[in-house]
Amino acid sequence: MSGGEVSRNADDLFAEAMKATDVLYNVRDTYFPDNPDEKASKLLGKASIALQLLDEIPSEKRKTPIQRATHEYLRGKVLDVFPEYKKEAEDHLSKAVKLNPSLVDAWLSLGNCIWKKGDLPSAKNCYTLALSKGPSKSILCQLSMLERRMAQDKSTEDQIKIVEESIKHAKEAITLDVQDGNSWYNLGNACLTSFFVTGAWDHSKLQQSLKAYQHAEKDERMKSNPDLYFNCAIVNKYLExxxxxxxxxxxxxxxDPGLNASEEVLKIVHLLDKIESLFRTKLKRLASVAASLSTVGVNASYKRETIDGLFEGINKAIAIVGKVLFFVKHENVAPFYxxxxxxxxxxxxxxxxxISNEAIKEGDQVTLLEPRYHYVDVSRERKRYQFKSVRVDFLEQVIVNGNCLSPQYAVRASIYAQNKT
Incomplete structure (x- = not known):
């Protein structure tokens, strides 16, 4: 065999190894069988193929620092495809960036690997070093995601600041490629996280998140991403x-059958069934209960209305008065119904x-200030649920039995988007 043939075949092997690595990561990101063991087995098989191709690259094609760096990078990336941290993967990726500090993809993979180890500051340092070589949407997205993870371990004030940085980096990624669905998905997650860390009351953040997810869905490559649909559903649940x-x-x-998405479906259906059942309950003395409410006075700063007088959305300078008939027991952490x-x-x-669930009890008379109104109309499996819904987000919006609520009843939301945020 001539030297030219050896050179050509070696180049082909490098290209094949890169392609095999891409296939491997495509399996990781898009293959979600009922049995997780099937995925693990498939990843092992694809990883073995990629590693074999790397082993077949002749030593004379791994002599220059760039060649050696590429070889170390691919080997480390293949080994890092699994969910758990592997020191061997970190070692290869560390060699790659030492041999070729300009190899941006190696910095990205090294950051991902170190993140699994739990060393978040070092992972961030990898992403920052990679960005110093030039802008990259994939690195900006990873940095944005890492910042949201880092925010979870901070105080409220620091959380808000770090999540703002996450949003900034997410938006920077989109400016590099406005068609990239993953960048839009990442922005959606950042806005959703911001909604929770700032107190879970600012609906504009939910709307921004929803808009970003809708942009993400336009990218065909994102249609296999179960977490996009899951997190988008979370937003819609909070918007009722x-x-x-x-x-x-x-x-x-x-x-992805492995997600708890089916359980979330059941929770919503059970909630709707419970509400419908309570509405059907025959109530005695409803007329006398209603009559007693008509005598309740409201602050002169507010115009009193009945539920039928509310508009969709926030009703500024409006107050409504009601009697609590039932507390709706359900499976979600928040809200209380x-x-x-x-x-x-x-x-x-x-x-x-x-607001904690001890603040309002069955039999209480409540005045709701500036309530957010929404008419719920859901059709499911030949069943239709229709009811009027009012939402409050702050202690100051609720007066119970003529008294303002004590600050001790305030609770802060601590829920995050559940998947790959």
Whole structure:
């Protein structure tokens, strides 16, 4: 065999090894069988193929620092495909960046590997060094995601600051490629995390998150990403867009049976069934309850309305008065749900955020200031759920039995988007 043939074949092997590594990571990101062991087995098989191709590259094609760096990078990346940290992978990736500090992809992979070890500051340092070589949407997205993880271990004030940085880097990634669905998905996660760390009351952050996820869905490559559908469903659940939330969780469950998306579907359906059942409960003395509410006074700064007088969204300078008929027991952490009756004998659902469940009890008379109104209309499996819903987010919006709520009843949301945020 001539030297030219050896050279050509070696170049081909490098290209094949790179292609095999891409295939390996595509399996990691898109293959979600019912049995997780099947995925682990498939990854092992694909990794073995990639490592074999790397072993077949002749030593004379691994002599220059750039060649050796590329070889070490690919070997380290293949070994790092699994969820658990592997020191061997870190060792190869560390060699790669020492041999060729300009190899941006190696810095990215090294950061990912060190992140698994739990050394978040060192992982961030890898991403920052990579960005110093030039802008990269994939590194900006990883940095944005890492910052959100780092925020979880900080105080509230620091959390907000770090998540703002995460949003900034997510937006920078989009400016590099406005068509890239993964960058939009990452921005959606950043906005959703911001919603939670700032107190879970700012609906504009949910709307920004939803808009980003919708942009992400336009990219065909993202349609196999179960976490996109799952996190989008989380947003719709908090916006009480239950029908969209249900379809989103179902789409996530189809793509990855290992997610708890099917359980989320059941939780929503159980909640809707419970609410419907409570509305059907025959209530005695409803007329006398409604009559007693008509005598309750409200602050002169607010205009009193009945539930039928509310508009979709926030009702500024409006107050409504209701009697708590039922506390709705359900499986989610937040919000708390109650069924109320107003002075016109119309029942509605009250969803309460940011307030502990001890603050409002069955039988209480409550005045709700500047309530957020939403009409729920959900069709599912030949069943239709329709009811009026009011949401409050702050202690200051609720007066119970004529008294303002004590600050001790305030609770801070501590929920995050559940998958790959």
């Amino acid at each position: 867009n239950y029908e969209r939330a249900l379809s989103g969780f179902e789409a996530a469950a189809l793509r 109650y069924v109320l009756c107003d002075s016109s004998q119309i029942c509605y659902v009250l969803s309460v955020y940011g």
